[in-house]
Amino acid sequence: MKDKALIFELSTPGRVAYSLPEIDVPVQPVEELIPAQFLRKEEAALPEVYEVDVIRHYTELSRRNFGVDNGFYPLGSCTMKYNPKINEDVARYAGFAKIHPYQPEESVQGALELMHTLQNDLAGLTGMDAVTLQPAAGAHGEWTGLMMIRAYHEERGEHNRVKVIVPDSSHGTNPASASVAGFQTVTIPSKANGLVDLDALRGAVGEDTAALMLTNPNTLGLFEEQIVEIAEIVHEAGGLVYYDGANSNAIMGITRPGDMGFDVVHLNLHKTMSTPHGGGGPGAGPVGVKNILLPYLPGPIVVKNEDGSFAFSEKQDRSIGRVKAYYGNFGILVRAYAYIRTYGPEGLRTVSEHAVLNANYMRARLAPYFEMPYDRICKHEFVMSGSGLKPYGIHTLDVAKRLLDFGYHPPTIYFPLNVEECIMIEPTETESKETLDDFIDTMIQIAQEAKENPELLLNAPYTTPVTRLDETGAARKPVLNCACS
Numbered sequence: 400m401k402d403k404a405l406i407f408e409l410s411t412p413g414r415v416a417y418s419l420p421e422i423d424v425p426v427q428p429v430e431e432l433i434p435a436q437f438l439r440k441e442e443a444a445l446p447e448v449y450e451v452d453v454i455r456h457y458t459e460l461s462r463r464n465f466g467v468d469n470g471f472y473p474l475g476s477c478t479m480k481y482n483p484k485i486n487e488d489v490a491r492y493a494g495f496a497k498i499h500p501y502q503p504e505e506s507v508q509g510a511l512e513l514m515h516t517l518q519n520d521l522a523g524l525t526g527m528d529a530v531t532l533q534p535a536a537g538a539h540g541e542w543t544g545l546m547m548i549r550a551y552h553e554e555r556g557e558h559n560r561v562k563v564i565v566p567d568s569s570h571g572t573n574p575a576s577a578s579v580a581g582f583q584t585v586t587i588p589s590k591a592n593g594l595v596d597l598d599a600l601r602g603a604v605g606e607d608t609a610a611l612m613l614t615n616p617n618t619l620g621l622f623e624e625q626i627v628e629i630a631e632i633v634h635e636a637g638g639l640v641y642y643d644g645a646n647s648n649a650i651m652g653i654t655r656p657g658d659m660g661f662d663v664v665h666l667n668l669h670k671t672m673s674t675p676h677g678g679g680g681p682g683a684g685p686v687g688v689k690n691i692l693l694p695y696l697p698g699p700i701v702v703k704n705e706d707g708s709f710a711f712s713e714k715q716d717r718s719i720g721r722v723k724a725y726y727g728n729f730g731i732l733v734r735a736y737a738y739i740r741t742y743g744p745e746g747l748r749t750v751s752e753h754a755v756l757n758a759n760y761m762r763a764r765l766a767p768y769f770e771m772p773y774d775r776i777c778k779h780e781f782v783m784s785g786s787g788l789k790p791y792g793i794h795t796l797d798v799a800k801r802l803l804d805f806g807y808h809p810p811t812i813y814f815p816l817n818v819e820e821c822i823m824i825e826p827t828e829t830e831s832k833e834t835l836d837d838f839i840d841t842m843i844q845i846a847q848e849a850k851e852n853p854e855l856l857l858n859a860p861y862t863t864p865v866t867r868l869d870e871t872g873a874a875r876k877p878v879l880n881c882a883c884s
């Protein structure tokens with residue numbers, strides 16, 4: 400594929416993409432409007448191009464991208480489910496899209512009611528007593544929850560509670576958020592069956608335990624059957640139990656973190672509630688708490704007055720304070736609300752049932768061709784291993800690269816860390832049996848190719864603009880500015 404010029408390289412002085420109408424108000428020099436220290440000394444080096452060139456450039460870039468609207472995207476733990484377009488329509492209603500955070504509350508009652516209903520829906524779905532919609536992502540929600548846990552222990556004078564326990568299958572954000580919130584993490588090994596080792600947990604808890612962070616079903620897609628006992632062990636030691644509900648696709652309408660004994664939970668609306676994973680753009684990771692953590696909840700949350708009107712309440716007394724400007728990413732909240740209303744309680748349960756059914760169908764059909772370290776009924780996702788292909792010189796990475804040639808986004812690979820040559824598949828509930836079958840057949844074909852013609856996999860992909868990149872280098876030493884003059 401021909402290398403594309405950068406938009407800066409397309410620039411020719413004097414070209415403009417559009418023209419503003421003649422100004423019809425008195426002209427005021429910019430120096431009178433903006434203090435001198437904020438004024439540029441020289442012109443901004445913006446590209447000068449025609450409108451058609453801008454459109455072609457970005458349309459071309461967008462076509463090089465891969466999204467769930469392009470094809471199947473079984474990225475385990477990330478839940479790339481289809482985002483229904485009605486969510487987008489509703490988020491664009493002027494009454495939602497054109498309001499301003501400084502508007503008087505009485506002029507945005509509909510928006511407040513939406514947030515109030517969403518708070519209640521999410522509390523009901525998770526079995527929690529109250530919810531904040533503020534945090535902007537899952538990891539942000541984790542940090543918010545952990546800061547509340549910290550405030551809780553500190554208020555009780557238990558300053559020695561500095562440790563957060565995580566299982567070795569935990570999502571990388573869990574230990575990261577714990578560190579950022581000022582805790583030390585203690586990792587406990589999972590048992591051979593992939594579940595929490597209760598003896599290891601008993602050995603790890605103590606007077607220094609602040610919390611256990613857990614996701615259930617866990618990151619291997621397995622349900623922690625002894626979850627009630629796990630929560631009890633931590634509570635008896637004086638710690639709290641944090642539910643990483645980033646991906647709640649297996650449990651909606653079936654079980655609730657609150658009923659399992661968890662004290663605090665975050666949800667990723669971009670995973671469970673079909674809001675877009677915005678490529679670094681706005682997201683939402685609401686946090687729900689039991690009453691013991693209610694005093695620390697960040698404001699503002701929406702409350703309903705006795706006269707039926709809605710208002711923001713800052714809840715500032717012992718709150719950990721705001722964690723996000725204004726009221727969270729409101730447009731995302733609207734999409735999640737639309738999703739929940741579209742499905743209703745019964746429908747959300749069906750979503751979870753189908754997510755689990757799809758994952759188990761794929762697991763069963765792929766089991767003869769790939770190693771299955773935990774060969775038992777899974778929840779919304781499952782892990783398998785590419786280790787059986789090692790005798791042919793093939794690794795999981797080669798399988799993932801080859802999938803690109805068939806137009807699939809590869810599954811999550813090399814995560815969780817406790818499974819060798821890990822391949823983690825999450826089909827989601829929004830895919831048809833035909834799509835699942837096509838992908839499974841492709842995986843079977845690739846496993847066959849690995850044995851018969853390993854070179855083919857080692858040099859894949861063949862159809863993409865770039866092939867094998869230094870992914871670590873790209874993440875650790877990103878080049879983010881344009882070096883062209």
Ligand SMILES: *Cc1c(COP(=O)(O)O)cnc(C)c1O
Nearest residue numbers: 476536537538570572643645646
């Ligand atoms: C995705 C995910 C997270 C992190 O969520 P972000 O919105 O990416 O910050 C945390 N835990 C689990 C289990 C996840 O799948």
